[in-house]
Amino acid sequence: MASRRLEDRGLTMVELLVAMGIFVTVLAVFMTGVVSMTRTTASAQGVSDATTATRKVLDLFDRQVRYSTGINRPGLGSASGSYYVEFAMPAQAAGAIPLCVQWRYDPAEQTIALRTWNDTATPYPSDWNSMAANVRNDLATEAPFEFSASSSNSKEQKLRVLLDIGVGAQRGALVATTYVARNTSTATQTNSDLDLNNLSDTPVCQSGVGRP
Numbered sequence: 001m002a003s004r005r006l007e008d009r010g011l012t013m014v015e016l017l018v019a020m021g022i023f024v025t026v027l028a029v030f031m032t033g034v035v036s037m038t039r040t041t042a043s044a045q046g047v048s049d050a051t052t053a054t055r056k057v058l059d060l061f062d063r064q065v066r067y068s069t070g071i072n073r074p075g076l077g078s079a080s081g082s083y084y085v086e087f088a089m090p091a092q093a094a095g096a097i098p099l100c101v102q103w104r105y106d107p108a109e110q111t112i113a114l115r116t117w118n119d120t121a122t123p124y125p126s127d128w129n130s131m132a133a134n135v136r137n138d139l140a141t142e143a144p145f146e147f148s149a150s151s152s153n154s155k156e157q158k159l160r161v162l163l164d165i166g167v168g169a170q171r172g173a174l175v176a177t178t179y180v181a182r183n184t185s186t187a188t189q190t191n192s193d194l195d196l197n198n199l200s201d202t203p204v205c206q207s208g209v210g211r212p
Helices: 002-007 013-065
Strands: 083-089 099-106 111-118 129-132 145-148 158-165 173-180
Touching (some): 013 083, 013 129, 013 158, 083 145
Antiparallel strands (some): 099 111, 111 129, 145 158
16 A cells, blocks of 8 residues: 555655756757747748849840840939939831830839830830849949940940849848840940940930939
8 A cells, every 4th residue: 555655646846846847948949949940941931032033133134135225324313212224125026116124223112123115205114013022232332233335345235233132131142143235336325424424425215214
């Protein structure tokens, strides 16, 4: 009977506290692993989303700039603080109207978007089409668009596109690619900047539209 009483006596307070301490320690280790795994998964998903958005934008630049007949030197808008670049696209068919393309980086909204219009005396731009969010370029150090003029060493204009896409301080996608406008030369009207103000002396696709 004494043996039975010893088996039924349960846990002492000390034993209960020790057991609870062990359980809490195991639970803390488990939860730390879960939190770490969740953060890793979220970070990986963020990188994947940023990479997908960046690839979509850069693929479109590749298709557009390659056939451009003139690229304006990039610059800030008149009041918005957004950063712009425009270029002219040739007509897709005989007798058709050439197309203008304008890209805008809005640092306040952290978006990059584009709009298009027919290159006529009275242009009617489309609505802005947002192509990527969470674009976090710092205009002081990471201008999204950088122009290279045609010269004796490089016969065609070039446009360098740099995008830093990601959420907060998390690792995202930082990619820079340079595109060559095959239909440009040193005679292209947007090439000159005689007053050295970093703007094309004779821009394309700005009349009636501008850079708001």
